Structures are given as C-alpha cells and as structure tokens.
Amino acid sequence: MSASPPPETPATPKPGLWQPELDELRLRESHAKRMGGADKVRRQHDAGRLTVRERIEKLADPGSFHEVGAIAGKAEYDAQGRLLELTPSNCVWGRATMDGRRVVLVGDDFTVRGGSADATIREKPLMAERMAHEFRMPIVRVIEGSGGGGSVKTIETTGRANLPGGVGGTGLFLYTTLNLSAVPVVGLGLGSVAGLGAARLASTHYSVMTKSSAMFVAGPPVVSRLGAPVTKEELGGWETQCKAGAVDHAVDTEEEAFACARRFLSYLPSSVHEVSPILPCEDDPGRRDEALMNAIPRERRRVYQMRPIIECVVDKGSFFEMGKMFGRSLITGLARLDGRAVAVMASDPFFYGGSWTADTCQKVVRFIDLAETFHLPVVYLMDCPGFMVGLEAERSATIRHGVRAMAAMNQATIPWCTIVIRNAFGVAGAAHQPAGRLSLRYAWLSARWGSLxxxxxxxxxxxxxxxxxxxxxxxxxxxxxxxxxxxSPFRTAETFWVEEIIDPRETRPLLCDFARMADPLRQPTPSRLQMRP
Amino acid sequence: MAEITVVAELTSAVWKIEAGPGTSVSAGDTIVILESMKMEIPVLAPSDGTVTAILVAEGDQITEGQAVAKLEA
Structure with missing residues (x-):
C-alpha cells in the first residue's frame, strides 16, 4: 500500500489568519499516517497482516474513530528547523463507536520499531486505559509485538538499564488491573506478541488471537538461548495458548477476531455502572423442544453432546462460547434468555465425565467473576460426577482450585439457576448454588446424586x-x-431434599422465566469484587 | 488420500476398540472407547475414511494428546 494521502480539508474560500499552522498540523498528521514507512507497511501486508490503522478502521463503526495524539512521535529537522520527517509513536489510540456504543481502541503499530517501548511514548497507552476507566467505556487492545514493552536497544538509546516500573512508572499496570473491575476489556493478539504485549493480552476479560499469531513471555531467540530451540508456533501458537487458557479463542482471520470482539461486547454493559441492554427476542420464550426428552442416554456410562442442549434452551443462535479449549469438562459462554444476557456454564461429559479438573476450576473462577462484575445472571446446566480424582488430580491441587471455584460462587451476588441434568456427586456436587442464598434449581428426570x-x-x-x-x-x-x-430422585423429592423435578422440555420456559425474575436483581452498582485476570 | 492421526483428548484408560484396522468409518463414528471417571468416552473419527492402525490396546493407560489410531481419509 502506498502512503495515505493527506486528509482532505474542507474547501475554505480563503486562507485564514492561522493557515500556515493549520498546514503544518495537516502535514504532521500526514506523516503520522504513513506509520513506519512504505517498506514496513508492505512487509506487514506481505505477512498477511493489517496495519494498526486498518485494524482500527475495521473495528470501529465507519468514520467514528477520533484519534488522540496522532502527531506524537520523533521528528527530524533540517538546519533551518524545518520538519523533514515525523515517525509517529507506535501506539495509536482514540475513541470510536462499535455497533453504536462508545469504546476506546488502542493499537500497537508493528511497523514502527516492532511495537516496542523505545518508540511508544508511555503516556499514550496509559491515557487510553485511563479514558476507558474514567469515562466508563469498554476498551479493545489491538496487540502486536512487545506491546510497548522493553527492548534491549533501549539500554543504548537511554544510556541506562530500566528497572521495570521504575519510579512512578506503574500506571499502566494500575489501570490494566483497575479496568477489569470497571469496564469490559478485550485483547486481540495479531502477530507475535511478547512480554508486556502478552501481559496486556492476558489481562483481559476476553482474548482472541489469529491462528498465524503467537504469544509468549519471551520469544524463540530468548528461549533457545536457555535450551532446545523451539519454533514460534510450538512456543506460543494458538494451540499452546488456548489449551493453556492464556488466550480464550483463536480464529483464522483478523476480521473474525474483530467480529468476536463486537459479539463479546454485545452481551455486556459499557461499564459496571450499567446493566446489559435487554434486546427484543424473536425466539418464543415458551418453546419446548422435543429433542430434550431423548437427549440423555438411559445407560449411565454413556456420554452425550451438551452443546446442542445449550443451543436448544437459550434464545436461538445466541450462545457465544468462551475458552472452548481450556478446562474442557465445563463449557462456558454468554447467551440470551428472552433477550436478557446471561452467563452459561454447562458440563461436557466427553471430558472426564464432566468432572472438574484444576483447569476447569480456574475457568469457573474467572467466568463467575466476569458474571459478577457485569451483573449477569448465571445458568448452570450441571452434570458433574465430582472433582477429578487420581494422582494427577492431586498433583495439580484440584481440591484447592475446587474450593476456590466454590468460593467464587459463594461470594457472587448475581441471580443463579441450576438445572441438574444428570450427575451431582461429592463436594463438587454441592458446587451448584451460591451458599446461603436462595437460587433456583430444577432437576431433570435423568438426574441422580449422592455424596459418593x-x-x-x-x-x-x-x-x-x-x-x-x-x-x-x-x-x-x-x-x-x-x-x-x-x-431414585423421587425419594429425594419426597423429603424435599430437592425442590423440583421437571420434564426436560420445560427447561427453556423455566430459564426464560428465571431471566425475567432476575430483572429487579440486576443492579447497576459496582460489585465489591475486584476482579483479577 | 491423507493420513490422519487420531488423538485422545483426555488422560484415560482404553476400554474397547470399536473399529479395528481395515474398518471403513464415517465422520463421527466411534473408533475407540476410553474410560474415565466411570464413563465411556468415545474417540470419534474426524472424517470419513479407513482405519489403518490402532496404536493402543484395551486396558492401556493413555495420556491427553496420545495418538490412538491412524486413519486414511
């Protein structure tokens, strides 16, 4: 792509008093829009990646991006002090709308010094985070390179080594933490993401990477010095990071990543000071799906597919899964019930029969914290034979992660509804309703339970x-x-140890009723919870 | 014709071989049944094809990511 032409200025009948200054402003802006120069932009495109400005253009509603600090950068002047060249900072940020909602967009420009700190101007990404926080707007971080993090070259350019955080330099970490308890935070990893970039990608409510991208604490050159050489893909490719739970989702194209960001935000309020919008629902809240009657095999050792059951009970097409490759015995995602956004957890018996592993428990904590932070009611379709057992389970401290997941549930204040689909056994069997708080619970005809x-x-x-x-x-x-x-569960119901056994076809009507019952409980007051990544 | 390695997605025990070498399978058919937490967990054919090798035996303890079968698709 050739350098962008200078922005068009409205035709003025005659030059104003400050025309020379206006011309200089436009000139500087046009330099900034060239980013790292035509060669670097071509290299970015040849590698199949968009530039930061193209990414922001595609994320934002058309024409809605208002940039802040475009002309900040490093300038060169001639002997007379006239501007020769302006290399912009490699942080591009501003505000825009996405699907009509105000957001902050902040992106790394890989064409300028590979996105690293010596070209960032640290106040730019910091101000982006502060604007999101103080004006209560979701923030989408478009991350590539070291995300404004260090490069050893900085030692030479500054003549000294940097103590990370230094004196008064922890502002970015302050806001990357604070924002998790204030506004929706989305991270998109588009390219090689390392160091501070990886930290900014992981410290989000939802992260997506393209399958050609990689994320790591340190890349292959550093890792290879310490041991066996590894490829970028082995070290930090999508399969590594999504299975590890460091990144939530992987897609083929950058456009799909942008669509994921939009979709995620559509379920959430703009900040913790609001509640999610209720959308008109085109799916009958009273719909009773016959398939549910035959969804669970009578043979207790046989497994079944949970995802079609989720699709059956939520508003048609509204299920948005998050973290599919991590902690796979539990499916988590956002959905709508009669137009209301809810957080859905559902067991997947294909993975350890639905038992909660240490990974699953970590997934539960983060997911419930997300729901609590943004006032989303929780629906849990439960089939859990217990915490995972065995030597490997003990070695990964399953029980501590397990009680931590239960604590997250017990500390939550959001409305809760559990459907016991099949198993509820052991301590994890109790992990289906917030302790001490009245929640709704229904058991399917296939439900069974016990201490062991x-x-x-x-x-x-x-x-x-x-x-x-x-x-x-x-x-x-x-x-x-x-x-x-x-x-028999009927004997349990006889003594009122379980309050309701239902025809599974009633599930959607009952869940939609729960979502409506939860309306007065969805309070736009910030949760006491301070969410952690 | 492409050779596909079918892997186990979880640490478990091999309970039953359902489709031995030479069996032609359709996508979604069960090749091997694993056992974990007292549940029978099928390993499904990722595509139509013919099973060319079974790399595990009934009773084997296997780990997540381990290859259990080869498929000629």
Whole structure:
C-alpha cells in the first residue's frame, strides 16, 4: 500500500489568519499516517497482516474513530528547523463507536520499531486505559509485538538499564488491573506478541488471537538461548495458548477476531455502572423442544453432546462460547434468555465425565467473576460426577482450585439457576448454588446424586460386610441393588431434599422465566469484587 | 488420500476398540472407547475414511494428546 494521502480539508474560500499552522498540523498528521514507512507497511501486508490503522478502521463503526495524539512521535529537522520527517509513536489510540456504543481502541503499530517501548511514548497507552476507566467505556487492545514493552536497544538509546516500573512508572499496570473491575476489556493478539504485549493480552476479560499469531513471555531467540530451540508456533501458537487458557479463542482471520470482539461486547454493559441492554427476542420464550426428552442416554456410562442442549434452551443462535479449549469438562459462554444476557456454564461429559479438573476450576473462577462484575445472571446446566480424582488430580491441587471455584460462587451476588441434568456427586456436587442464598434449581428426570458414586463408594462404606461375606462379589451386587432402589430422585423429592423435578422440555420456559425474575436483581452498582485476570 | 492421526483428548484408560484396522468409518463414528471417571468416552473419527492402525490396546493407560489410531481419509 502506498502512503495515505493527506486528509482532505474542507474547501475554505480563503486562507485564514492561522493557515500556515493549520498546514503544518495537516502535514504532521500526514506523516503520522504513513506509520513506519512504505517498506514496513508492505512487509506487514506481505505477512498477511493489517496495519494498526486498518485494524482500527475495521473495528470501529465507519468514520467514528477520533484519534488522540496522532502527531506524537520523533521528528527530524533540517538546519533551518524545518520538519523533514515525523515517525509517529507506535501506539495509536482514540475513541470510536462499535455497533453504536462508545469504546476506546488502542493499537500497537508493528511497523514502527516492532511495537516496542523505545518508540511508544508511555503516556499514550496509559491515557487510553485511563479514558476507558474514567469515562466508563469498554476498551479493545489491538496487540502486536512487545506491546510497548522493553527492548534491549533501549539500554543504548537511554544510556541506562530500566528497572521495570521504575519510579512512578506503574500506571499502566494500575489501570490494566483497575479496568477489569470497571469496564469490559478485550485483547486481540495479531502477530507475535511478547512480554508486556502478552501481559496486556492476558489481562483481559476476553482474548482472541489469529491462528498465524503467537504469544509468549519471551520469544524463540530468548528461549533457545536457555535450551532446545523451539519454533514460534510450538512456543506460543494458538494451540499452546488456548489449551493453556492464556488466550480464550483463536480464529483464522483478523476480521473474525474483530467480529468476536463486537459479539463479546454485545452481551455486556459499557461499564459496571450499567446493566446489559435487554434486546427484543424473536425466539418464543415458551418453546419446548422435543429433542430434550431423548437427549440423555438411559445407560449411565454413556456420554452425550451438551452443546446442542445449550443451543436448544437459550434464545436461538445466541450462545457465544468462551475458552472452548481450556478446562474442557465445563463449557462456558454468554447467551440470551428472552433477550436478557446471561452467563452459561454447562458440563461436557466427553471430558472426564464432566468432572472438574484444576483447569476447569480456574475457568469457573474467572467466568463467575466476569458474571459478577457485569451483573449477569448465571445458568448452570450441571452434570458433574465430582472433582477429578487420581494422582494427577492431586498433583495439580484440584481440591484447592475446587474450593476456590466454590468460593467464587459463594461470594457472587448475581441471580443463579441450576438445572441438574444428570450427575451431582461429592463436594463438587454441592458446587451448584451460591451458599446461603436462595437460587433456583430444577432437576431433570435423568438426574441422580449422592455424596459418593456407588462404584467404589460401596467398597469403602461396607468394607466389613464385604470382608465377612463368603462371596464378596455377590454381596457387592446385593448391596448395590439395595441402594439403587433407594436412590431414585423421587425419594429425594419426597423429603424435599430437592425442590423440583421437571420434564426436560420445560427447561427453556423455566430459564426464560428465571431471566425475567432476575430483572429487579440486576443492579447497576459496582460489585465489591475486584476482579483479577 | 491423507493420513490422519487420531488423538485422545483426555488422560484415560482404553476400554474397547470399536473399529479395528481395515474398518471403513464415517465422520463421527466411534473408533475407540476410553474410560474415565466411570464413563465411556468415545474417540470419534474426524472424517470419513479407513482405519489403518490402532496404536493402543484395551486396558492401556493413555495420556491427553496420545495418538490412538491412524486413519486414511
């Protein structure tokens, strides 16, 4: 792409008193729009990536971007003090609208010094974060390179080494933390993202990378010096980062990443001082889907697909999954019920039967914190045989991550509704309603529960009987039959240990009713919770 | 014709081989059934094709990401 022409100025009948200054302003702006120069822009395009200005153009509603600080950068002058060249800062930011809603957009310009700190002007990204915070607007970070982070070259350009944060230099970290409790924060990783760039991408409510991108604390040149050489993709490609849970989602094109950012924001209020808009709902809130009657196999060891069940009960086409590749025994995402945005958690029995692993528990904490921060009611479609068991589970501190997930649930104040689809066992079986608070709960006809599954549970509880038996196997079967007779969910309902067993086809009408019941509880007051990434 | 490696998505035990070498399968058919947390978890064919090799045996303990079968698609 050739350098952009200078912006058109409205035709003025005659030059005004300050015309020379206006001309200089426009000249400087035109320098800034060339970014790192035609060669660098061509290299960016040849690698299949858009420039920061093209990205912002595509993210923002047409013509809505109002830039701040475009002409900040490094200038060269001739002997007479006339401007020769202006290389802009590699942070481009301003405000815009996305789907009509005001947002702050801040992007790294990789064509200028690879996005690194020596060309950033640290006050620019900082002011972007502050504007989002103080004017209560969502912020979308478009990240490439080291995201304004350091380069060892800075040692030579400044003549000294930098103590990270230095004196009074922690402002960016202050706001990247504060904003998580104030406004929706989206990060898009588009290219190689390292160091501070990786930190800015991870410190978000929702992050997306393109599949050709990579994110890492430090890239292959640094890592290879410490051991075996690795490729960019192995080290920080989408499969590594999405499975690790450091990035939420990966897409093929930058345009898809922009669409994800828009879609995510559509479910959330602009800040914690508001509640999500209620949209008109075209899907019948009373719709009863026959498929739900046959969704769960009668054979208890057989698994089933949970995603079609979610699609069946929420407003048609409204489910937006987040973090699909991480903590996979639990599906999390945003959806709508009768036009109201809700946070949906649903077990996936294809992964450890739906058991909560340490990763799953971390996913739960972050997701519930998101819902709590933005006043979204939670719907949990539960099929959880417990926390994950076994040596690997113990080594990854599943129980501590588990009680942390339960604490997140118990500290939340948002309205809650759980549908027990099938299993609810053990301590994790209790992790389906906020402790001490009235929430709604329904059990499907396929639901079953207990402190411990019978398999293995009998051996533990009836050890003495089994040891005394002539035929321990027959005794085991006999005890199992006896207990099975007693554990019908109807017996539980008889004693009001569960309040409602429902026809699964009633799920959508009941969930939509829950969403409407939650209306008066959705308070636009900031949560006491200070969310962490 | 492309060879596809089918991997297990979770640490588990191999419970049953459903489609041995030479079996032609359609996308979504079960090749191997794993067992985890007392549940039978199928490993599904990612596309239509013929199973050329099963790389695990019934009873094997396997880890997430381990190759369980090869498919000629």
């Amino acid at each position: 599954p019978l398999e293995g549970g009998i051996e533990a509880a009836y050890r003495a009987d089994l040891d005394a038996a002539e035929d321990p196997a027959a005794k085991l079967a006999e005890i199992e039959d006896r207990l099975n007779l007693l554990r």
